[in-house]
Structure formats: C-alpha cells, structure tokens
Amino acid sequence: MTDLGLNHRRWQNFRRNRRAFISLIIFAICFGLSLFAELIANDRPILVKYRDGYYAPIFQFYSEQTFGGDLRTEAIYGDVEVQCLIATGGMEACWDTPETLIEDAADGVIGGDQISRGWMVWPLIPYHHSTIATLDVPAPSPPDADHWLGTDDTARDVLARIIYGFRLSVLFAIIVSVMASAIGIFVGAVQGYLGGRTDLLAQRLIEVWGATPSLYIIIIVSAIWRMDFWLLVFLMTLFSWTALVGVVRAEFLRARNFEYVQAAKALGVRPLVIMFRHVLPNAMVATLTMLPFIVTGAIGSLAALDFLGFGLPSSAPSLGELTLQAKQNLQAPWLGLTAFTVFAMLLALLVFIFEGVRDAFDPRKTFA
C-alpha cells in the first residue's frame, strides 16, 4: 500500500459509511457557514451606498459623522435616524421625521428635489451576538418573525448567539485538540523511543499530573486573571495532552525494535529523525482513534465551564451560557430547546464522523 493508495482506500471506506459521510457534509456546511458568521448575523450592514460612495461597515469603522450625523462614535445602523440619513443622502430633516422621509426617499425624489438615494444590504440576521435588541415585551422574548429563535434574558438574539457559539465551540475544540495532540505525541514519542529511566520518570510525572483536579486550577486561575478564549485554551491544553501519551508511547515502544528502525540506526541517522520519519507514522492511526474523545471532550468541558460560570465571560457567545440561561428561565423553553438541539446535533455529527474515520483506519476493514 502506497501512502496514496492507502489513503485513497481509507477515503473510499469512509465514503461507504453513509451516515459518517452525510454527517461530514452537514458538519462541513455548518462549520463553513459559521466561519462567515459576521456576514450572516451582524448589526452592521454588509454594504452601504451613501451619496456616491460605498462603505463596508463590517470591516471598517465609520463614525456617524461620515453619514452626516453629529456623533464621532460609530454609526448605529439599526437606528432609524441613521437609516434615514443613509437613505436620503444625509438630510437634516432626518432628526425630526425619519420614517416618513425613508418612505419618501423610495422614489428618489423628496419635495420635488432629486436626492442622492442611498441603500444598505443587511445580513440575513440583523443582530450581532452582542446586540441588545429593543423589545416590546420583557426579555427573554419568545420566537417571532424578528427573532426566529427568540431572545435571551438580556434581549440578545438567540439565533445569532448560537451561530457564533457554534463557531467558538468548534474552533476551541480544534485548537485544544491540535495543541494537546502535538504535545502528547511529542512526549509519548520521547518516552517510548528512549525508554528506560526517562520513560519511568515521565510516567510517574504524568500520573501525578493526571490526578491534578483541573477544575480547581481553572477556578483559581479565573479568580486571578480575567478569563478569555486563549487563557482557557491554554488551561484546557494543559490538562488534556496526557490523553495521547499512553498510546503513542506504546506504539513507539513497539516500533523502535522494527528492523527498519534498527537499519536507520545502523546508518547513523539522528534519533530525532528516526522518531519522526520512521516511527511516528506508525503511531498516527492510534492517535486518530483517540482524537474524537479529545475533540468532544473539549466541547463538553467548555460548555460545562460556561454553565458553571467559570468559563468565558458572559458576553461571549457560548452554548454553555445559553444552557445556564435556560436553567434560570424555565418559563422560556425556547432557550433550553435550542441549546439542547445544537449540542445534540454537534456532538452527534462529530461522533458519527469520527466513528467513520476510525472504521476507515481499521486495518481489518481497510484491506477487506
């Protein structure tokens, strides 16, 4: 099996598993869309035409003065006055009767005068995850035409929050998994390859490390520093890299006596080169089998920390925080149902995908 042929066969095996393949497609679409969350759910328009210029407020800061207003702060595009200014090309009268002016401006003529008619292209969901909407009813408000999944108890759009929250969870899980795997593989490789005293010492250290209660450490750290995304990534990585060490170490212990490894040694190849060029590929399959547990574990841990209030600040769009709100607002079932559905789908998709990956890498199935 060449690498090419082998990987091709694995891909064929994966595709044959319909459930995993469909899960992968759905997940890829969801994640791909969520990467462009700013263009889907935002309280700034994607494109503004004002007088003769075009503006892209999502990517750049424009003060209200840019559109003929008074304030030097960023224009609030949701305000009817600002909308009027843009539609009419900056008419003073917007401060008095914005609604009628906007209606008037539709045909490009106001009071017989030709005006420079402007327009805005809004994202599908005109709310950012941090936008606090103006509501006619007390928050949390139930789903309606404006807020498709309702709002939470600070009047933020739930749909916007789960789009951003989905992205945050998945990115968090991917970053933690990649970093934890890199460290775990390196440590496992060194342990397994060198063996002996190094191995013994590192094993004991890892046992002690693995027994450290990570939750308490995170609570202590969050009491000292303000928690943010990268600090949490760092803390999670600190406690999840040990998962991989065992399997990688075992593979290295096995492979270091392979004849081609011995042959490389006899050629005078440096240990580090032997480890990564000859032995590591053997450990990759075992690593891939472990990876799903790390990824789903990271998503679960982030949600749990947010739910307990030790995770990201409550302004961050977090699925765990949504769950916490659901618990505090039992009268608003749309919060709980949404959080549950998103979690169930996300974890189920990942589990199905990784199940397919694992089967595709199973040598018995690869060569069947």
Next chain:
Amino acid sequence: MSAPLLSLKNLGVSFRRDGVTTPAVHSLSLDIQPGETVALVGESGSGKSVSALASLGLLPDNADQRGQISWKGQPVDTADEAHMRSLRGNEIGMIFQEPMTSLNPLHTIETQIGESLRQHQGMSMAAARDRTVALLEQVGIPDPELRLGNHPHELSGGQRQRVMIAMALANQPDLLIADEPTTALDVTIEAQILDLLADLKRESGLSMLFITHDLGVVRQIADRVFVMRDGKLVESGDVTSVFTAPQATYTRDLISAQPDGIRPDAPVQGDPVLDASGLKVHFPIRGGLLRRTKDWIRAVDGVDLTLRQGQTLGIVGESGSGKSTLARAITRLVPSEGRITLDGVAVPNTGATALKSFRRQVQIVFQDPFGALSPRLSVGDIIAEGLMAHDIGTDAEQKQAVAEALQEVGLDPASAGRYPHEFSGGQRQRIAIARALILKPRVILFDEPTSALDMTVQKSLVALLGDLQQRHQLSYIFISHDIALIASISHDMLVMKDGVLVEQGSAETILTRPQQDYTRALITAAKRKS
C-alpha cells in the same frame, strides 16, 4: 490396484478480491495411494498450501473452487460442511507450520488432545486420558503422564510439533496432511520430527500429503513428488527419478539452488578489518518488589572474532544461540561489554556522534525483507537515507548515487520512485543491500538475509553478494542457521550455541573435520538433506 485414498482431478482455485479474480491453482490432478507419502513441492506462491486446504474444504469464503475431489473412491462435496467435518480430524489429520499458534495457549495438552477424542469417538474422560498418554508416548514425548497438565508454552518447539502430530493422530486417520511441519524448527529438531513421521508411516501404514518448499526434506520422506510453480504442476514422479533425472528446467533450477560444497576460492590472508574480543551481551532478569536484577540472560557470553579484509566470516547457530544479538552487538545496536576495533582503532560503546564514522564503515542487512524497509518511504528515499544522515552530496548527487546503487544490486534505477510493497521478497532484500552499500562501507553484516526467501532467489542473492565483494573488496559477516549455506560462501566459520562459540576455523576444516559433537550433529542433519 485399489482406489486411491485421496484423489484430486483438475482442481482449480481462484480468489476474488475487489472484483478481481486471481487464479491460485490451475487444474491440478494427483492421487494418493494407501500407505504412500506424496510431497507437494514449490516456492512461495506456487499454490501448494491452497491445494491442500481446498481438498479439506478449508478455503476462505472469497475462493472459487473447481474440479473433483474423491475420498476412497467416493466423490466429496466440499460444500457439505457436516460431511467435511466428519472427514477432518477423523479420517484426515492435519499439522501446520507454526506449533505455537496452532495450539491454544490457554489449555493443557490433555484438554487439547482429549477434546477431539471425546468429540469424535465419544470416549469417557478416563479413556481419553489413557489414549492421550499412549499417543504422547507414540510421538516420543518423555514422561507423557507428567506432560498432560502442561501448557503449550512449557514445551519446546520440537515438543509442541510432536503434540500437534499426536493431536492429528488421535483418531487414527488414514491420511495426514502436513503443511511445512518442520520449517519453523531448527535443523537438528527437524531431523527428529522427520524420523518420527517415517516411523509412524512404517508402523501404522499412514498415508501422508507433505507440503514443503524444502527439497532436502522431500528427499528424506517422500515416495512421490509433485513440483508446483505458479499454481501449475511442473513435474511429478517418484523421488529418485525426479532427483536424479529432473525433466523440467524449473525442477533442475530448484535442485541446483540447494547450497552445497565449500567456497572454492582459497582464503587470502588479508589484514584484519574488524576485531572483537570478549564480547558479551547480558539482559537482566528483574524480579521482586524493587525489581532488582536477579539474574542475567547471557545472550552473547564472551565471543572473540576477527574479520579479514575481503573475506566472509560465516556464523552458524540455531535459534536462541545468540547469533542475531551478536550481530547487533557488533554493529553497536545493543549495549555490550568487550572490545571492538575497526582497523585497529577502538570503537566507542555508545553515543550517536562518537559512532558516526563507525556507522559509515559498518552496515547491517536484516532477515525480514518485509520489516526492514519502511512501508511509507519510497525506495529512493530509503536508499538515500544514509547519505542524508551523513550530509553527503547535493540532492542531484544523492539521486545519482541512488541510481548507481540500484544498478549495482541489479534493480532498475527507474524504480527509485516506487514503494517497497511493489517489490518481491528478493527484490526488497536487494534494496536493503543497496541501502547498506551507498555509504561505501568496508564491512557488511548479514543477519539471515536469505532465510525468508525461496531457494532460487537465495541462490541469485548469494551470487550478487559474491560479485559485490570482489568489486568493492568488502568484508562480510554472514549469519545463518543453515550450515550448508554458510559453508558454501564463507572463508572462515564460527559455530555458536547458547551464546558462546563452540567451534571455529576455516569452512573446509569444520565441514570435513568437525571437532565438536554439536557441529557434527548440525552437519549430519544438513547432509541428510543432500
């Protein structure tokens, strides 16, 4: 003449995989008469084992079987599972190559033999026990009563194979099918097992279908021979006529591929290149609460050897003699005690940097052609590795050197971009030799380089090694279990047993005037085959 015991007519087998059908056996016909031993000989891939499995209906599900099989004149439907089960183990016994994997490691000898007695003959526990003891006695296991409670790992390889034979004989079959029963055994043990099978045949008129790649075994045991190649029958006839007057070229090649005689060119007294004295490799046995070292396994226990320029030093030993450990100690792959000098300069014991120049001078080629090449690197990358490790040459120069090395071992330089799995066992071993050659070493160690290969391939590989030795004035240390092979290629020989040297001297002296009983036993076992 009565009806043959087993008769195959136009047996054909092919395997289906991924929609591709690969033929394994093409219309094979053979008869086995009562009391006769028939040998099916061929190299790997010749379809000999598949034919035997087909006649027992033991082929995997993806195999297609054609042709007719009859047992005692009655046609047999191999698809009829119930009928086949009554034949197998009851009327036809079977022994396999690996006694360790064919016996269940979790059950005692008594359970394993007694099981089939109770199943097929409905014997009581006590009767089965008596019969088991009798069987073990028959296959030559000493103190059979005491052995009943043993597990397979408590027996030696030869004893395990005897237990396998006892199991096969348990229900007094008329035919015994033996698939390479002695291949995994040392030559001295092999000789004992072959004697046992010959005795059984004489005493009970047992018929045998003997499958092997080893012509030497065939000559000792068979009445008639069928030579197979690529699933086709090449030649058949009684043993003496096939061996004395082979008709097919392939049979002639097979017979001439058997190593014999001693190396013709007289030893030149070259300068010593590599010298080892008092070489010891001891592995600790740890035990107890604090894992203190209780004892040592003395894998190599004080070996002295001298390798001279341009010569081949052969080392013979059976499994467990420490010969492979010795090779790894000489190449500094395992820590050892004792002194090694290369061109009179002492070689440091460890340290990658300190050993760097030594690694350029001394190379090693291993036994397993499948395990010795990384499956994930291209052949070009595998061969160039030594150059990269020592930073020799630019990319283009390395490519050139790889092409030359491939050419030197008789492979197409264009194959540098291919991967190891695309090559046969013999070709892979050539790749391994090219990898060793590229650093232009002075000494190459060969650890059983041909024992996983077919005889004809072994012959061409040995010829290649002789060529290379002459061209580059290389010095070889060649390790093998096969004393005939060692004698045919070495100038000097060492005989190893249990980690120590039993005997050493020129190949001629050892072969003609062995001093030690052990050497004599090895030579006798080898001579019986030729």
